[in-house]
Amino acid sequence: MRMAVLAIDIGGTKLAAGIVDSEGRMLARGEVPTRATEGLEPVLARIVTLGRSLLSRPEAADAHVRRIGVGCAGPVDLAAGLVFKPPNLPGWTRVPLTERLQQALGLPTILENDANAAALGEFRYGAGRGAQSIVYMTVSTGIGGGIILDGKVWHGLKDAAGEVGHMTVSPDGPVCGCGNRGCLEAMASGPSIARRARDLMTAGRTSRLSEVTKLTSADVARLAKDGDPVASEVWGEAVGYLGIGVAAVITILAPERVVIGGGVTNAGDFLFEPLRQEVWRRLKLVPAESVPILPAALGPDVGILGAAAVALDA
Numbered sequence: 001m002r003m004a005v006l007a008i009d010i011g012g013t014k015l016a017a018g019i020v021d022s023e024g025r026m027l028a029r030g031e032v033p034t035r036a037t038e039g040l041e042p043v044l045a046r047i048v049t050l051g052r053s054l055l056s057r058p059e060a061a062d063a064h065v066r067r068i069g070v071g072c073a074g075p076v077d078l079a080a081g082l083v084f085k086p087p088n089l090p091g092w093t094r095v096p097l098t099e100r101l102q103q104a105l106g107l108p109t110i111l112e113n114d115a116n117a118a119a120l121g122e123f124r125y126g127a128g129r130g131a132q133s134i135v136y137m138t139v140s141t142g143i144g145g146g147i148i149l150d151g152k153v154w155h156g157l158k159d160a161a162g163e164v165g166h167m168t169v170s171p172d173g174p175v176c177g178c179g180n181r182g183c184l185e186a187m188a189s190g191p192s193i194a195r196r197a198r199d200l201m202t203a204g205r206t207s208r209l210s211e212v213t214k215l216t217s218a219d220v221a222r223l224a225k226d227g228d229p230v231a232s233e234v235w236g237e238a239v240g241y242l243g244i245g246v247a248a249v250i251t252i253l254a255p256e257r258v259v260i261g262g263g264v265t266n267a268g269d270f271l272f273e274p275l276r277q278e279v280w281r282r283l284k285l286v287p288a289e290s291v292p293i294l295p296a297a298l299g300p301d302v303g304i305l306g307a308a309a310v311a312l313d314a
């Protein structure tokens with residue numbers, strides 16, 4: 001029998017949702033700005049309105065929508081359906097999200113941490129399709145991740161597994177948003193790459209990056225490609241740290257694939273080729289080159305498709 005789910009991706013910038021069938025086809029889609037600074041209740045109201053509007057679409061009526069899957073930034077308590085203080089959602093403190101959505105929308109609701117949901121989405125419908133185990137990483141404003149082992153999200157104690165961005169890769173590195181020093185996120189996220197470039201210029205290095213007004217990691221990648229020495233150095237360092245992180249993850253888990261998405265991966269082969277070299281150079285026990293390191297395949301809808309996979313698997 002056909003079945004579909006309402007999938008909701010709660011982000012700090014936008015709320016996106018879709019009606020997705022059991023084959024992973026998006027039958028209907030909608031999104032609205034989060035306006036996170038307005039706080040909990042207005043954002044929850046927008047989520048409910050978005051959900052209702054999708055459930056009332058004719059595509060939903062024909063598709064037998066049975067459940068709701070929700071991806072939201074952590075920390076979360078998945079069994080209790082609670083969201084604790086996500087950094088991108090001010091005013092959300094111990095929110096009983098599944099209960100609220102279940103009451104408002106009238107369907108059983110399953111919550112997942114957004115990075116885990118994205119990992120499951122890529123595993124089911126994207127670059128991880130056909131594998132049994134993958135590690136997914138997203139490298140953008142932060143660095144997040146999710147681990148799929150034998151077809152299931154590995155949640156770990158307190159649902160805290162998969163935080164690949166917060167492994168230490170540089171013991172004396174800059175302080176990370178989590179409070180630790182030298183986390184992968186503090187060395188190789190988009191803002192960290194831009195900050196490192198600014199630091200080198202403040203220290204007196206000259207670079208064409210100084211002509212850029214709002215410097216981002218995309219500018220660093222672009223000028224590194226052009227041969228700018230500071231940009232090349234910063235890009236090379238970031239790729240090196242990512243390589244340390246990815247090699248560590250492969251050494252511990254030996255997944256069949258590593259899938260990497262997020263804004264920094266828009267650099268394409270300029271990221272992936274040196275990254276693979278760096279990882280392979282560091283892999284000694286898992287056969288080098290036996291674990292493909294692939295760009296994510298689902299693009300901006302990974303959050304919706306991931307939340308759908310969570311609900312369809314439940």
Ligand SMILES: [Zn+2]
Binds near residue numbers: 167176177179180186
């Ligand atoms: Zn950290």
